Amino acid sequence: MKTILNGKQLSITIDRLCHQLIENHLQFEETVLIGLQPRGIFLSDRIYSTLRKLLPDANIRYGKLDITFYRDDFNKGKGLHVPNETSIDFSIENKKVILIDDVLYTGRTIRSALDAMLDFGRPAAVELLALIDRRFSRQLPIQPDYTGRTIDAFISQKVKVLWEERDGKDEVVLVD
Ligand SMILES: O=P(O)(O)OC[C@H]1O[C@H](OP(=O)(O)OP(=O)(O)O)[C@H](O)[C@@H]1O
Numbered sequence: 751m752k753t754i755l756n757g758k759q760l761s762i763t764i765d766r767l768c769h770q771l772i773e774n775h776l777q778f779e780e781t782v783l784i785g786l787q788p789r790g791i792f793l794s795d796r797i798y799s800t801l802r803k804l805l806p807d808a809n810i811r812y813g814k815l816d817i818t819f820y821r822d823d824f825n826k827g828k829g830l831h832v833p834n835e836t837s838i839d840f841s842i843e844n845k846k847v848i849l850i851d852d853v854l855y856t857g858r859t860i861r862s863a864l865d866a867m868l869d870f871g872r873p874a875a876v877e878l879l880a881l882i883d884r885r886f887s888r889q890l891p892i893q894p895d896y897t898g899r900t901i902d903a904f905i906s907q908k909v910k911v912l913w914e915e916r917d918g919k920d921e922v923v924l925v926d
Pocket residue numbers: 786788789790851852853854855856857858859860
């Protein structure tokens with residue numbers, strides 16, 4: 751097992767990603783954040799709370815999206831899919847949407863998210879923020895606009911993102 755980001759590095763990376771978002775989206779008047787269930791939510795919660803500290807006067811809209819029923823392997827005999835909650839209490843019509851997930855690998859989760867998101871309106875634009883980009887693993891033409899760390903990994907390896915509130919510590923590891 752190899753550490754990709756320790757707790758301190760993870761915190762600095764999240765701060766940096768938030769500053770990059772502010773650089774492009776200023777007060778988030780026309781921009782909404784959407785974290786992807788289940789694992790992207792820990793990251794999107796951190797990003798949302800950091801942005802609120804950095805921009806105390808901004809009214810940042812933040813929702814959580816479950817993509818279970820939009821997966822391209824849903825009903826493909828891959829076992830029982832357990833859905834999570836979607837909570838988006840605003841329209842994304844004509845808004846700039848920032849999708850947030852912890853790991854970008856084949857790109858299929860994000861494809862599903864693009865599909866699922868359309869139930870909430872037609873956005874003006876969509877950007878993707880991924881904490882870890884496993885490049886050269888993509889099966890679809892999907893790339894992140896904001897990246898915490900880009901890594902190369904063997905197909906047999908797995909990136910695991912650990913969070914204090916769930917796992918007792920913040921760390922990103924590569925598991926053989
Ligand atoms: O780019 P992709 O290949 O879709 O992988 C990325 C997804 O994988 C992880 O979730 P999880 O392990 O729950 O998803 P999986 O079962 O699709 O690997 C991670 O939280 C991403 O959402």
